[in-house]
Amino acid sequence: MKNILVLCTGNSCRSQIAHGYINHFLKGRNVAVYSAGIETHGINPGAAAIMKEDGISIDHHTSNHVDEYSHINFDYIITVCDHANENCPYIPSKNALRLHHNFYDPSKLEGTEDEKHTAFLKAREEIKAYFKDFVSEYFRG
Template sequence: MKNILVLCTGNSCRSQMAHGYLNALLNGKAKIYSAGIETHGLNPGAVAIMKEDGIDISMHTSNNVDEYDGIPWDFIITVCDHARENCPYIPSKDAKRIHHNFFDPSKVIGTEEEKHTAFLKARNEIKDFCKKFAEKELN
């Protein structure tokens, strides 16, 4: 079984959405973990937008990357530039490292409709990335 780490700054939004999609798409082919270099708790907007697509991430927890010390990673996916640039060294000589800086919907200030649109944009980008990753790397 492959071990996949999805890493973001606060493990509240983008990494959680990717975690949800990878769990659904890979359906037991890999163990998915998400973490942050900090922990900010689950973002309610991320939980809501994923629920709209039939994926429940409400029971996920916001974890610090240090909690997963010693896991032999097959893939480490960073989903924001800040995490990529500030992540502590993760010893895993065999891990394939993949980076994609996704738009951060949690930074959008505006009406509820503007915020929803931002979360939808990020979710769709992450969903497309996860589909391509699953097809390319694990099929």
């Protein structure tokens, strides 16, 4: 069993979208996916809605603090924002591959509903492409 942790600041948007896509791309594989934040902000409704548009529900996800997973030995720890990468507490996982990619945070946009939707769509597509490549590179076969 491989354990994957996706880490963001508030575990509400980007890490939740990534969590949803990793589960989708690795469905049926011997993998456990976790997402967490260095804070917890709850699931962002815009993130849940934009994922539903792509046929993936993250409604059942919870917003978790990284400390909740200190007992798990992760194979991959992926930070999806600079703040989490710079402020991440020590995670004691032997030989974990640590990856980082800073994704745009659509939850920070103030604007019309159309502008917000466009921002969430842009973030979702960037995250989807990155994690599709991640799965292709590290989970061949």
